[in-house]
Structures are given as C-alpha cells and as structure tokens.
Amino acid sequence: MAVPLAFFAVFFAYPVAAIVTQGLRVGGQWRFGRIAEVVTDPATLDVLWFTCWQAVASTALTLAVALPGAYVFARFDFPGKGLLRAVVTVPFVLPTVVAGSAFLALLGRGGLLDELWGVRLDTSVWAILLAHVFFNYAVVVRTVGGLWAQLDPRQEEAARVLGASRLSAWRRVTLPALAPAVAAAALMVFLFTFTSFGVIQILGGPRYATLEVAIYRETAQLLDLPTAAVLTLVQFAAVAAVLALHAWTVRRRESALRLVDPGRTARRPNGPAQWALLWGVLAVVALLIVTPLAVLVERSLSGPDGYGFTYYEALESAADSGGTFFVAPMEAIGNSLRYAAVATVFALAVGGLAAAALTRKAGRLVQGFDALLMLPLGTSAVTVGFGFLIALDEPPLDLRASWVLVPLAQALVGVPFVVRTMLPVLRAVDHRLREAAAVLGASPWRVWREVDLPLVGRAVAVAAGFAFAVSLGEFGATVFIARPDQPTLPVAIARFLGRAGQLSYGQAMALSTILMLVCAGSLLALERIRTDRSGEF
Amino acid sequence: MNSQLRRAVSAALLGSVALGALVGCGGDSKGGADSKTVTLVTHDSFAASKAVLKEFTKETGYKVRVQAGGDAGAAVNQAILSKGHPQGDVFFGVDNTLLSRALDNDLFTPYTAKGLDKVPAALQLDRAEHRVTPVDFGDICVNYDRKYFADKKLAPPRTLEDLTEPAYKNLLVTENAATSSPGLGFLLATAARYGDDGWKGYWKKLRANGVEVVDGWEQAYYDRFSGSTGGGKGDRPLVVSYASSPPAEVADAKTKPAKAPTGVATGTCFRQVEFAGLLNGAGNTKGGKALLDFLLSKRFQEDVPLNMYVNPAREDAELPELFTRYGTRIADSATLAPQKIAKNREPWVKTWSSLVL
Numbered sequence: 001m002a003v004p005l006a007f008f009a010v011f012f013a014y015p016v017a018a019i020v021t022q023g024l025r026v027g028g029q030w031r032f033g034r035i036a037e038v039v040t041d042p043a044t045l046d047v048l049w050f051t052c053w054q055a056v057a058s059t060a061l062t063l064a065v066a067l068p069g070a071y072v073f074a075r076f077d078f079p080g081k082g083l084l085r086a087v088v089t090v091p092f093v094l095p096t097v098v099a100g101s102a103f104l105a106l107l108g109r110g111g112l113l114d115e116l117w118g119v120r121l122d123t124s125v126w127a128i129l130l131a132h133v134f135f136n137y138a139v140v141v142r143t144v145g146g147l148w149a150q151l152d153p154r155q156e157e158a159a160r161v162l163g164a165s166r167l168s169a170w171r172r173v174t175l176p177a178l179a180p181a182v183a184a185a186a187l188m189v190f191l192f193t194f195t196s197f198g199v200i201q202i203l204g205g206p207r208y209a210t211l212e213v214a215i216y217r218e219t220a221q222l223l224d225l226p227t228a229a230v231l232t233l234v235q236f237a238a239v240a241a242v243l244a245l246h247a248w249t250v251r252r253r254e255s256a257l258r259l260v261d262p263g264r265t266a267r268r269p270n271g272p273a274q275w276a277l278l279w280g281v282l283a284v285v286a287l288l289i290v291t292p293l294a295v296l297v298e299r300s301l302s303g304p305d306g307y308g309f310t311y312y313e314a315l316e317s318a319a320d321s322g323g324t325f326f327v328a329p330m331e332a333i334g335n336s337l338r339y340a341a342v343a344t345v346f347a348l349a350v351g352g353l354a355a356a357a358l359t360r361k362a363g364r365l366v367q368g369f370d371a372l373l374m375l376p377l378g379t380s381a382v383t384v385g386f387g388f389l390i391a392l393d394e395p396p397l398d399l400r401a402s403w404v405l406v407p408l409a410q411a412l413v414g415v416p417f418v419v420r421t422m423l424p425v426l427r428a429v430d431h432r433l434r435e436a437a438a439v440l441g442a443s444p445w446r447v448w449r450e451v452d453l454p455l456v457g458r459a460v461a462v463a464a465g466f467a468f469a470v471s472l473g474e475f476g477a478t479v480f481i482a483r484p485d486q487p488t489l490p491v492a493i494a495r496f497l498g499r500a501g502q503l504s505y506g507q508a509m510a511l512s513t514i515l516m517l518v519c520a521g522s523l524l525a526l527e528r529i530r531t532d533r534s535g536e537f
Numbered sequence: 538m539n540s541q542l543r544r545a546v547s548a549a550l551l552g553s554v555a556l557g558a559l560v561g562c563g564g565d566s567k568g569g570a571d572s573k574t575v576t577l578v579t580h581d582s583f584a585a586s587k588a589v590l591k592e593f594t595k596e597t598g599y600k601v602r603v604q605a606g607g608d609a610g611a612a613v614n615q616a617i618l619s620k621g622h623p624q625g626d627v628f629f630g631v632d633n634t635l636l637s638r639a640l641d642n643d644l645f646t647p648y649t650a651k652g653l654d655k656v657p658a659a660l661q662l663d664r665a666e667h668r669v670t671p672v673d674f675g676d677i678c679v680n681y682d683r684k685y686f687a688d689k690k691l692a693p694p695r696t697l698e699d700l701t702e703p704a705y706k707n708l709l710v711t712e713n714a715a716t717s718s719p720g721l722g723f724l725l726a727t728a729a730r731y732g733d734d735g736w737k738g739y740w741k742k743l744r745a746n747g748v749e750v751v752d753g754w755e756q757a758y759y760d761r762f763s764g765s766t767g768g769g770k771g772d773r774p775l776v777v778s779y780a781s782s783p784p785a786e787v788a789d790a791k792t793k794p795a796k797a798p799t800g801v802a803t804g805t806c807f808r809q810v811e812f813a814g815l816l817n818g819a820g821n822t823k824g825g826k827a828l829l830d831f832l833l834s835k836r837f838q839e840d841v842p843l844n845m846y847v848n849p850a851r852e853d854a855e856l857p858e859l860f861t862r863y864g865t866r867i868a869d870s871a872t873l874a875p876q877k878i879a880k881n882r883e884p885w886v887k888t889w890s891s892l893v894l
Contacts, residue, residue: 022618097755101768104760201752206713206894217715220611222883223638304766304790314789382611389606390618479581480606480615491581497755498582499846500782503789505759505767 004354004373004415007346011408012376015387016232022390023229031226038230044214048234051194051210054125058132058193059186065133065284066140067182072281073141074148076274077266084282086523088289089138089465093473093519094296095490096135096198097497098512102292102299103131103203112291127203132196134288136189138469143185143421144178146462147428149262150455151177177257180424187246188420191239191377197476211235215380232383239378243371257428259455293516300509304502311506327487329511333518336488339406339478340471340522346411347467348460351418358419359426373419376412381476384409388481403486409477414467421466425459426452465526472519489515574600575824576625578816580612581605583630584844585837593831599824609718610635617642621818626825629672629813629832633662633872634721636669636812637879645669645814648826652833655851660810662875669812672832675847676780676867677722678806679709680799682764685774694775696804697730700743707747709775710761713894715886717753718809723777724889725878726807729871733881740892749773750893758782764799780806781846784863788843797863808870811847 024031038044073085091099106112107120107127114120151174159169195212209217211231218228269275303310315329354373358366376384388405429452437447475490482491489511496508577583583605590601604625606615613635616628620642631639639645645668653661653670660671679700681693694700700709712720727736751757759768762776766786783797813832815825831837838849842860849856856864 097753101756101760108760201716202756206716206750206752206890220607220614221716223614223617224883385607386615386618389615389624393619393622393624480611483604485603495581497759500758500765500767500778500785501788502766502786504785505765 004350004357005369007350008372011388012379012384012412013372015391016379016383017387018391019225019383019387020229020232023225023227023232026226034226035230035233038227039234044231044234047209047211047214048238050208051212052238054128054200054208054210055190055194055196057125058129058136058196059190061129062133062136062140062189062193063182063186065288066137067144068277069137069281069285070141070145070148072278074145074262075153075266076269076278078268078278082524082527083520084285085141086520086527087293088141088285089469089523090293090516090519091135091289092138092469093490093515094512095473095475095493095497096202098296098493098508099135099292100131100199100202102295103127103134105295106292125204125208128196128199128208130288131199131203132189132193134292135199136192137285137289139188139192140185142462142466143188143424144181146421146459147181147424148174148178149265150259150425150458151265152258152260153265155258177428180427183246183249184420184424187242187374188377188416190242191374191416194239194242195235195378195380197380211238212380216382219380219382219386228383232380235378235380236375239375240371243374247367247370258430259425259428262458296509296516297513300506300513303506311503311510314503315507315510327485327492329492329514332487332489332492332511333514335482335486336472336490336515336518337522339403339410339482339488340468342404343407343410343414343471344464344467346407347414347418347471348464350411351415351463351467352422352460354415355419355422355426358423359429370419374416377416381474382480384412385477385480388477403483405481406478406488407471409481410471410474411467413474413477414470417466417470418463421463422456422459425456429455461526465523468522468526469519472515472522489518572821572824573598574602575627575821575828576602576604577828578604578606578612578616578623578625578628580609580630581607582609582845586840586844589837589840592836593828597824597827597831599821599827601828613639616644616816620644623816623818626816626819626821627813627828627832628816629811631669631812631814632718633808633810633812633875634718634725634878634882636662636875639814640668640875641879644817646817646819646822648815648829650826650829650833652830652835652851655853656833657850657852659872660850662810662812669814670829670833671810671850672813673838673841673845673847673850674808674810676801676806676808676870677719677726677777678780678867679723679802680762680764680776680778680782681802682762682774683796683798683800685763693800694802694805696802697727697739699802700748700775700805701739701746703746705746705775707749708773709743709747709777710749710751710757710771710773711777712754712757713750713752714889719754719757719777719779720750721882721886722807722809723805724885725873726805726871728881728885729807729873736885737888737892740889744893748893754778766798775802779846780865780867781842781848781860783865784859785846787863788859793862801865801867803865803867804869806867806870808867808872809847810850 024034073081107130108114156169156173159173160166164172194210196210197212197216200208200210200213211234215228215231215235218224218231269278300311301307301309358370388409433451434447437451442450473490475494478488479491479494482488487495493508493511493515496504496511583603594600606612609630609632613631616623617639628644640663647667649667650670656671658664660674662671663669679694686693691704694705699705711723714720714724727739731739749761751761757776758765758778761771761773763771763774764776780801783799783801786799787793787797813829815822815829819825833851835851835854838851838854841847841849842857
C-alpha cells in the first residue's frame, strides 16, 4: 500500500493541492469567503445540476445499452469477437473533437439519420447522452464482461435443475455475483460523464456546461484561480459523495466465487432467443460505434480526386519538407506507444499493488484509500496539468521538462481502471484455494503464481488494455506537458485540426484512423498474450 | 501476494520511479542552465522550419529547445503561474488580447530587439518599455463561401452592418467568445466598431438575424461552414475565421485555382498581434536576447507565413506568393488598447453570453 500511496501523494494530491491553494490563498491570506460566494452563485448551481443529471442519465443509458453487450461478449462465441471487442474500445482513444464530429456526421444536421428520417440530434441533450454511450460502451463490456466470462455457468444451471425459473436463477445466482463488477463499471461511467469535457463542448454547443468545462474556462482562459479552485473543490465533494455511496452499496456484496477459464464458458448461441440477442447487440454496436468510426475512415480516404491514400502520403511528405509543426506519423506513433507503454507499466504496478492491498485489508482507512485512487477520474485535466507545473518545478522533484511527466499524468488516469477491473476478480478468488496450496507446502510466491495469477490473469490483461487505451488517447494533460517536438498522436491530430484547408483536415482524419488502428492492434495483441498464458491452466 | 514479495516489488518500483526522476533531472531539465541551449516557451500552434532553426544554431551557437503548453491562453497563464521561476528563456505567443495580463504580472524583462525599426509603429504596443517584441499579426474576419453567393447571385457581405441585413439571415456561424480566440476577436471587433455599449445592440440584431454560436473554431469551420474544402458539408456560408484561411484552403492544392474557394469580408476584421519577450528570471539571458533578435530577423520573418499562417511583423519581409495571390490585405482592421481589453474582457464576455447564448 505504501507505493500507491506515495505515488498518489507526490503525483496527484500534492500538485492538485498546490494549485487549489494558489487559488485560495492570496498574499498569504486564506480567502475562504470566496468559497461561499462561488457555491451560492446561481450559475454554479445551474452547472452543478446539469452536470449531475446528465451524468446519471448517461450512466443509466450506457448500462442499459451495454449490459446485453457484456453478456454477449462474455458468453457467446462468434467469429471476429476479439476484433469487435478491440473496436468498441477505440472511441476511448479518439480525440473527442474527431469522434464528436464523426458522430455529428451521423446524427447531426444533414447527417445520415437526418437524410433518412429527418432525425437531428445536434445541440440536443440526446446527442450528449448517446455520445457518452459511444465513448463508454467499452467500460461496461470490458469490466462486467471480464468477470462474467469467468463465472461458472454450471451454478446457474444447478439452480435451474433445482427448479428455479431462468429469470430467478439468473437473479439469484448470476446477478449477485456480477453486482460488484456492474457497480464498478457504473462508477467509472459516472465519473467519466460527470467530468465530461469535449463531448459537452462539441455536441452540447455553448449552452451546456459541466463543472469540468467551467473549471477549464476559469483556469485556462480567464486565469480566475480562486473560482477555479472552488469549483475544483465542489467537483471533489460531489465525486467523494458518489464514491462513498458506491463503497457503501458494494462493500457487502463481494464474495468468493468460482472462477473458471473464460474459454470454457463461451459457446455458440443456441436457439432463436440467443441468436436474436446476438444480432441485436451486433446491430447496436454497428450503428452506434462502428458507423461513426467508419465515417472517419471514409473521410480519411476521400481525397480531392476520389478515394485514395492522398492524405496518408501527405503526412509523410509534409514531415520531410516541413517545419517543427509537422511530425512524421511513424514518429508520432512511436511517441504515443512509448508513452502509453510506460504509463501502462506505472498504472499496472501502482494499481495492482493497490488492488492487492485492498483485497487483503478492510476498515475505514482502506476504504478512504480506495476512494483516493478514484479521484483522478474526477479531477479536471487542466487542474492536474497546471498543478504539475507549479508543484513539480523545484528540486528534488524538478520534472518540468522531463518526458516522464507525460506517462505519469497518463498513469494517474489509468490507475483507477486497473483497480476497478482487478478488484472484483481478486476479491472473488476463494481464500481456501490459497490456504490449500499453502498447506500443501507451496511457498507464498508460488501460491501467488499458481493460484492468483492464473485466475486474475484475464483481469490484468483487461486492466492493461484499459490503461493502455486511456494513455493512448489522453489529451487534456498531455498537451500541457508533452514536448512539441515529441507530440503524441492526439496532440498531432489537434494540430492539424487547428488549421484551415482540405489537406490539413484530411491529414487529421488520416492520423485519427492510424490512432484507431494502433489502438485496436495493441488491444488485439494484449488479448493474444492473455490467451497464450491462460492456456496454462 | 505475500508481504515479503510486496516489499520487494515496492522497493523495486520506488527505485525505478526515483531513477526516472533522476534521469529526468539530470537529462532534460538542465537545458535552462546549459548556456548552449536557449528554451522557447510557447503555445502548441508554434511552428518554424527546421532549416531556419538550424541556421540560428549555426550563426549563434545556441540550440533552440521548444517547450509548448496548451493553446495561447493556457500558455500565457502557465507562464504567469511559473513567473520568477520560468520554464525557459523566451516566451512567444502572447497576443494583444492577453498582453496586459502578462505585463501586469511582470512577466518580461525589457529588451530592444534588432530590427524593431522595421516594424510598423501600430504593431508596437509596448513602445515605451520594450518588454515585448511584436513578431507577427493576423486578422480575425468573417469568411464567405464564394460558390454559395455566386449561385444565389447575392453579393457577399463586406461590413459588420451587412451581417444584420435580412439578405444574410441565418447564414453566419461564429465561435463562443468565452472559449475560443476567434470568437473573442469577433466580439472585440464589434466593441471597437460600436463602442462600449453599442455592441450589445449590434449583437441583439445579429441574434435576431439568426447567428449561430458553436464552441470552437474546428466545429464552426469544418462542421458548420459550407465553404471549407475539408470536413463535412455544413450549410452556413459565413463563418468567423482568419484572413489567412483562404490561402490555407489552396495551399496544398495540386493545381492552383484562380481564386480561393472562400473570401474575406474586409470590413469585419479584428487585428491580433503576437509578441515575444525575454522571461524574467531566465537562465540564459544572452541566448534569449539572441533568440529575440532572430525572431525579428528577415530570415525568420519570411518563414512565418507558411508555418503559422499569419503575417510577419517586419514591413520589409517578403510575403510568399500564396499570400500575395490568394490572401487579402486588410487595410482597416479594428483594434482596441490591451489595457481596455484586459479591463473589459470578463464583463463583456459575461454580457455577451447572456445576450447571445
């Protein structure tokens, strides 16, 4: 527990506290009066209200749409499943400007649905909610599906043999086992949508603002640090309340489960109902996730003289002839992969140790620690970015110009995913297995290697996938601290999007498509590694 | 995981983090103290030819290290937060809308760069003290889709007044003045033209005439504007963008058209001037001064247009053909004193939001 705690103290709590303090302390005097002023401002209350209800609605909608998907991915075997699972995670890494504009091409004015049925969703709340489903589908499929695939279906079958109906068997056997994972997924989706930034800006138009948007405006545009500090505290308080609620509802439900190899639980759909479910889920995925992504690919290929690789070629030639603005795509891919790999290692080490500590220990202190680990998801990137800048600028921690800042900031966002995916699985591992192994003379290391590791191997892979995807796509904090001569893919995309011209736009789309492929490819590779290992048991 | 193992892993991890930190300290961050490197702090749209930066190194022996952070506003605010203990030696990218904030915070050390006599007086907004040096300027203007107006046989608008005419109803899309710098520039253009109170009435008329507001330039230009050759196909033929957007539209075309697909409404512009300055507390003052001289050198100035799509500050810098052929010289751009912008920026944006959104 010491390592994760130290990591968070140095790279999260300290920088954030530094920036908040800077806002609330003027000339050596605390200005707490400012808190009351901002909190009671009707504008703040409006923002808080909108932030809350859209997050609740988004979470509910995401769960409703994605839980059947989690079931299908966990229990059914169908060709292309691995690929599709990688594809649904892609929205996660795309810059919201890019994904949002693809989404608008589908749902907005003059979009596909507009042409077909006159359905327009731009500037409506529906666009925001659906976009949140688009971005967070993978959270539910991966977190819940990860555990679901390892639940032994024979328990439910046993219940049915004993006379329970299909529904009640599911309700009494499977649902309680899944509850912690569902709650974990819901919590993450909630935190993501609660702190939604890009989606709200693009699809909501300027009328809607979340706390996150307000914090960004106050910090980066207006330099009103006192107001930003208060809003940050409000966001913290709200997030803390949600975390407390989560801890309270989930705590007692986690129990040891019989976990089995996911390869054995998935089978081909059987009967018309299961086929209908599979096709239904595939249709939703196709409409909501694959089509917007396809729009991007289509745009990246439709050059001035018809379809072709013009924009991709332009990326290469621009990098050869151009200035510091241009970076060769291979170089940006290299930067992105390098940063993301280091960030994933940090996140897995910190998150894994934290999850292990949380499994073994109980008590209020540990619960507080659990909540602390989730806080980075509820903190705005600009707060973290500015915090890094003013806090980590003096020896012994003078990291102002160090490349390590980027993976550190990215790992902060990755750790919560690692903890939340590993925790339900780790807690589900039956103690008696470990004890039995120990009694039979296995060393503790061997117990861990032979009992825990094979059972949580899948969770580790899922967690690594998340951490990697989050790091690949991280933009908000990276743009503050990445060196301009070493931009990541999202940063390079934003640069191209920032200037006029067909070629610039096409290059941005081409780079986005590359980012998509890199993400899907990396996730597939991760799954492959996992399958190899799980063959051992 | 047993406790022994955990301790071993912890130790290893702490070690590696510490090592990373050490490497970070020892390697890169020494840059400021190293007299052969000069660090340019800027925003993320800074760009220069690699060849030109190499030339600087050849002439002076200094290597330029570029340190960027966010958009122009965020970069200035970062510089203010780290004042006295700056991230580098020279800051580039504070514009006239943010200049007062930077100067009031005592960000810069005065220095008169070589070549300043070739910069028009109108751009030298800190003429008395030379804390900042003008490097480039650009104009935020309403752009129009040539094809749309030709097809409709309608003359494109030229002035701010025109935009409120019924003929141009529901045609204009602009950016949120609270979050976007062209959005703010357009608001300031109207404030400069109609005065401290008059601009509100103008925006009421504009709103009645169906102006649409989106959050950022990318959405306005690529998603809503009908004239951009990239992006989707928007249906608004008027957009708030830059005077350099039309040249940018044809910059990469293989066969150059006679005219850019978009034009500029010359009576709607607001002038943005970008400055550089020597940071207070810079580690390498000498290198910083050399870099400032270089930013005003003809070589760098002539490199500016095609890299950042703005005009060089020096009068004698030659513009590339792309700009002379497809660009529009704006003779009477609106301007406002930086102090006035600093004082009114926040209340104006608040009022604007309540009027328009």
